[in-house]
Amino acid sequence: MSPMMQHYLEIKKQYSDYIVFYRLGDFYEMFFEDAKIVSKELELVLTGRDCGEDERAPMCGIPYHACDVYIGRLVEKGYKVVVCEQMETPAQAQGNIVRRDIVRIVTPGTLTDGKLLDESKNNYLCALNIYGLTAACAFCDISRAMIELTTVNGSDEDELFQSIINELSLFKPSEVIINAPGERVARLTDFLSQNEKCSITASAGEYFIPDQALIKNQFPDECFPEGFSISGTDGGACAAIIRYISETQKTSVPEITEICAYGSESFMSIDASTRRNLELCETLRTKERRGSLLWVLDKTKTSPGARLMRKFIEQPLVNCRAVQLRQGAVAEFFSHTILRDDVRAALSGAQDLERLFTKVQYGTSNARDLIAIKQTLSIFPKLEALLCDTSASELSSMYNSLRTELGEKLGALYDFIDRAITDDPPFLVREGGLIKKGFNSDVDELRSMVTESREYLSQIESQEKELTGIKGLKIGYTKVFGYYIEITKSNIPLVPDRYIRKQTLTNCERFITRELKDMESRILGANDKSIGLEYELYLSAVENVKSYADAIFSAAGILAKTDVYAALAEVALKNNYVCPEVDYSDLIELKNSRHPVVEKFTNDYFVPNDVSLDCGRNRTMIITGPNMAGKSTYMRQVALIVLMAQIGSFVPAEEARIGICDRLFTRIGASDDLSSGSSTFMVEMNEVAYILKHATKKSLIIYDEIGRGTSTYDGMSIARAVLEYTTGKKLGAKTMFATHYHELSELENSIDGVKNYNIAAKKRGDSVTFLRKIVRGSADDSYGIEVAQLAGVPAEVIRRARQILKKLEEENANTPVQKTEAVIPEISLFDSAKNILAEELKSIDVNTLTPIEAMGKLYELTKKAKEL
Numbered sequence: 001m002s003p004m005m006q007h008y009l010e011i012k013k014q015y016s017d018y019i020v021f022y023r024l025g026d027f028y029e030m031f032f033e034d035a036k037i038v039s040k041e042l043e044l045v046l047t048g049r050d051c052g053e054d055e056r057a058p059m060c061g062i063p064y065h066a067c068d069v070y071i072g073r074l075v076e077k078g079y080k081v082v083v084c085e086q087m088e089t090p091a092q093a094q095g096n097i098v099r100r101d102i103v104r105i106v107t108p109g110t111l112t113d114g115k116l117l118d119e120s121k122n123n124y125l126c127a128l129n130i131y132g133l134t135a136a137c138a139f140c141d142i143s144r145a146m147i148e149l150t151t152v153n154g155s156d157e158d159e160l161f162q163s164i165i166n167e168l169s170l171f172k173p174s175e176v177i178i179n180a181p182g183e184r185v186a187r188l189t190d191f192l193s194q195n196e197k198c199s200i201t202a203s204a205g206e207y208f209i210p211d212q213a214l215i216k217n218q219f220p221d222e223c224f225p226e227g228f229s230i231s232g233t234d235g236g237a238c239a240a241i242i243r244y245i246s247e248t249q250k251t252s253v254p255e256i257t258e259i260c261a262y263g264s265e266s267f268m269s270i271d272a273s274t275r276r277n278l279e280l281c282e283t284l285r286t287k288e289r290r291g292s293l294l295w296v297l298d299k300t301k302t303s304p305g306a307r308l309m310r311k312f313i314e315q316p317l318v319n320c321r322a323v324q325l326r327q328g329a330v331a332e333f334f335s336h337t338i339l340r341d342d343v344r345a346a347l348s349g350a351q352d353l354e355r356l357f358t359k360v361q362y363g364t365s366n367a368r369d370l371i372a373i374k375q376t377l378s379i380f381p382k383l384e385a386l387l388c389d390t391s392a393s394e395l396s397s398m399y400n401s402l403r404t405e406l407g408e409k410l411g412a413l414y415d416f417i418d419r420a421i422t423d424d425p426p427f428l429v430r431e432g433g434l435i436k437k438g439f440n441s442d443v444d445e446l447r448s449m450v451t452e453s454r455e456y457l458s459q460i461e462s463q464e465k466e467l468t469g470i471k472g473l474k475i476g477y478t479k480v481f482g483y484y485i486e487i488t489k490s491n492i493p494l495v496p497d498r499y500i501r502k503q504t505l506t507n508c509e510r511f512i513t514r515e516l517k518d519m520e521s522r523i524l525g526a527n528d529k530s531i532g533l534e535y536e537l538y539l540s541a542v543e544n545v546k547s548y549a550d551a552i553f554s555a556a557g558i559l560a561k562t563d564v565y566a567a568l569a570e571v572a573l574k575n576n577y578v579c580p581e582v583d584y585s586d587l588i589e590l591k592n593s594r595h596p597v598v599e600k601f602t603n604d605y606f607v608p609n610d611v612s613l614d615c616g617r618n619r620t621m622i623i624t625g626p627n628m629a630g631k632s633t634y635m636r637q638v639a640l641i642v643l644m645a646q647i648g649s650f651v652p653a654e655e656a657r658i659g660i661c662d663r664l665f666t667r668i669g670a671s672d673d674l675s676s677g678s679s680t681f682m683v684e685m686n687e688v689a690y691i692l693k694h695a696t697k698k699s700l701i702i703y704d705e706i707g708r709g710t711s712t713y714d715g716m717s718i719a720r721a722v723l724e725y726t727t728g729k730k731l732g733a734k735t736m737f738a739t740h741y742h743e744l745s746e747l748e749n750s751i752d753g754v755k756n757y758n759i760a761a762k763k764r765g766d767s768v769t770f771l772r773k774i775v776r777g778s779a780d781d782s783y784g785i786e787v788a789q790l791a792g793v794p795a796e797v798i799r800r801a802r803q804i805l806k807k808l809e810e811e812n813a814n815t816p817v818q819k820t821e822a823v824i825p826e827i828s829l830f831d832s833a834k835n836i837l838a839e840e841l842k843s844i845d846v847n848t849l850t851p852i853e854a855m856g857k858l859y860e861l862t863k864k865a866k867e868l
């Protein structure tokens with residue numbers, strides 16, 4: 001192998017799971033497997049290079065100046081890139097191999113360049129520290145200077161896996177580092193690579209080793225969340241985040257100032273499939289934002305606002321007071337149109353303060369970023385003035401901090417940048433022109449030397465024209481030759497002896513004189529000095545800006561919150577929402593409620609509906625009705641309204657009272673998860689199992705069809721047993737249960753708290769009209785054939801279906817079993833009659849029965865036994 005190739009392989013060995021961009025002249029080249037991957041992903045030509053062996057090494061390359069675009073595209077696809085740069089020119093290397101070194105490491109979770117990031121989303125790096133049946137999950141968006149930490153447990157492998165997935169689907173990290181090797185990682189890796197766009201570094205054990213000194217050095221004031229253990233799994237996860245960011249950003253102490261614990265007690269818990277089913281931030285099928293709740297609510301004006309809105313939706317609160325604080329702010333903007341409009345107008349000029357500042361912190365900013373920060377800072381005095389008369393405590397506390405210390409700091413930072421940096425600085429920071437006049441006297445002096453000398457040059461030009469009599473004489477400049485006097489060929493005979501020839505071109509010749517050379521060294525000297533000094537001043541300005549970290553983060557927080565509150569008010573007003581009464585009661589009472597998203601798509605009128613749920617007599621709604629009647633819409637609308645209320649938003653209803661729910665569960669639809677080897681029915685049952693294990697009395701559960709993926713009796717038995725369990729004393733959660741098993745309506749008579757509802761539809765001749773109105777009682781018909789007809793199933797098939805249905809109905813009408821089912825469905829639902837009787841006998845507590853009750857029970861059991 002050639003020495004260069006040996007060096008390349010050494011680097012590749014160190015960064016085996018990265019794509020190595022290896023600088024060769026004007027190109028970054030990739031070799032071997034990297035070349036194959038990149039040529040495929042970026043559609044580049046795959047060539048080969050002689051590397052000293054028999055076979056040529058596969059190679060592909062990109063021009064060095066366009067590398068950002070290619071890196072961006074690779075990172076977006078989940079790859080990690082290291083850039084290995086030439087540290088000297090071939091001339092400097094004097095025949096030896098050119099010295100090269102790693103100058104940049106780019107990974108999806110540690111990006112600081114705003115251009116490569118989606119501005120409406122936080123970009124998270126996650127460290128998963130799994131030990132036994134416990135996993136510490138640490139998430140960090142590098143631009144927020146904070147680690148968000150939680151610990152999840154499972155009673156077995158499956159439960160632990162599900163809990164981890166729930167956290168991952170909350171933050172949707174773009175990169176995960178995992179400690180443990182083995183099967184667990186394989187399962188997570190499988191899930192992540194199939195479900196999310198995510199880069200995974202598995203078996204990254206060395207990052208996770210707990211280290212007291214590392215953590216204490218990073219957080220000198222040791223202000224840790226309660227129960228945090230530096231040497232435990234949580235300390236290890238935080239250490240991994242710190243080490244990984246240090247490595248990729250090439251800094252010893254990354255700019256992370258806080259570890260913030262979150263857990264089920266702070267937010268409504270929503271599992272991964274419920275998040276997907278409710279289409280909170282993207283639609284289920286197409287994964288688009290349009291059609292999601294976020295799409296309806298996110299009318300923010302700034303990127304930090306958009307990110308916070310997403311976070312609000314992803315993490316609804318469970319603390320009533322906290323919800324009311326947000327509501328207060330929204331209500332104030334809702335009722336004061338001028339205030340809202342003015343605030344929103346002021347915010348529209350804001351740039352992404354957090355991400356601009358991250359560039360400053362990690363040394364990748366330029367002077368234009370400082371100007372963007374300055375422009376955004378100019379908004380705060382306006383905000384302060386606007387928030388001055390607000391009464392909602394969320395808004396007035398923001399006003400108070402802007403009015404006092406924070407406002408002063410922001411003002412001082414604004415003044416500093418305004419004094420130091422020119423208003424329209426160049427993109428590059430090493431070529432001068434960034435420091436404002438008057439900021440530093442040395443720069444001013446050097447600059448005036450340059451300007452004066454330039455004026456003097458034009459004097460020399462006129463003087464030489466006069467002395468030589470050459471009218472076309474002119475003074476010019478090139479980087480290679482410096483200043484010169486240019487004379488056209490026809491005037492060469494007039495050139496005096498003191499001119500020294502430097503260069504011959506086709507039509508002219510270029511000369512220098514002693515005087516010109518002197519002037520040149522004065523100009524270039526002053527210019528170089530001034531550029532160098534400007535760069536130094538820029539770096540110290542950056543250091544100064546960095547020292548305002550706390551103020552900047554607080555300011556960014558105020559900006560984002562104001563933006564979200566004003567946007568929620570705007571949405572509430574435009575869409576005719578009402579402020580819900582939120583408390584710790586068990587109630588969900590909605591009058592004329594609507595689905596926030598579906599109402600945007602219905603061409604004709606969206607029919608509003610009422611809801612009344614509690615933990616007592618109205619604990620469970622069994623909802624029947626034909627397909628397409630609106631059952632799913634109705635149930636999802638209740639779930640979304642509860643969620644909206646708990647993020648502090650107004651809700652689409654005429655009146656709303658909502659008791660805080662701790663968890664939200666949905667079992668909706670079914671899709672085969674073939675990648676994990678699960679059938680539709682298995683997925684369904686997994687979800688049911690999860691709900692039954694995790695729901696509490698304070699939860700809201702939505703079941704949209706249960707037991708459809710198996711035989712009728714099987715399915716109906718499961719559906720009923722699940723419903724009994726959910727409604728029963730042990731759990732007793734608020735439940736909405738849509739089903740086509742009309743037999744389940746019987747439960748209204750046997751279980752207290754169950755109420756039958758149906759979504760009204762009217763049959764007219766052979767067709768059906770959907771009224772979309774929820775009414776008490778069970779539906780009398782499924783109208784399946786009518787819906788099939790509406791969907792365009794051929795008339796011949798519809799006719800035949802009607803014949804078959806009629807026949808089946810006639811047959812069933814004559815079967816006595818059918819009648820029994822309707823009266824005592826629990827018996828006929830099971831295969832083994834003996835088991836049922838045995839179960840029933842076992843459940844009787846003889847000591848609590850009166851003699852009369854005992855007689856009654858005995859009679860009932862013998863009757864059942866005879867019928868079986």
Ligand code: ADP
Pocket residue numbers: 598602605606607608625626627628629630631632633634772
């Ligand atoms: P189901 O679950 O009963 O099969 P869906 O909830 O899927 O029915 O509703 C079918 C369609 O009916 C929805 O896509 C929507 O367009 C419309 N729809 C549902 N509820 C309403 C309503 N309250 N007002 C107007 N249109 C509705």
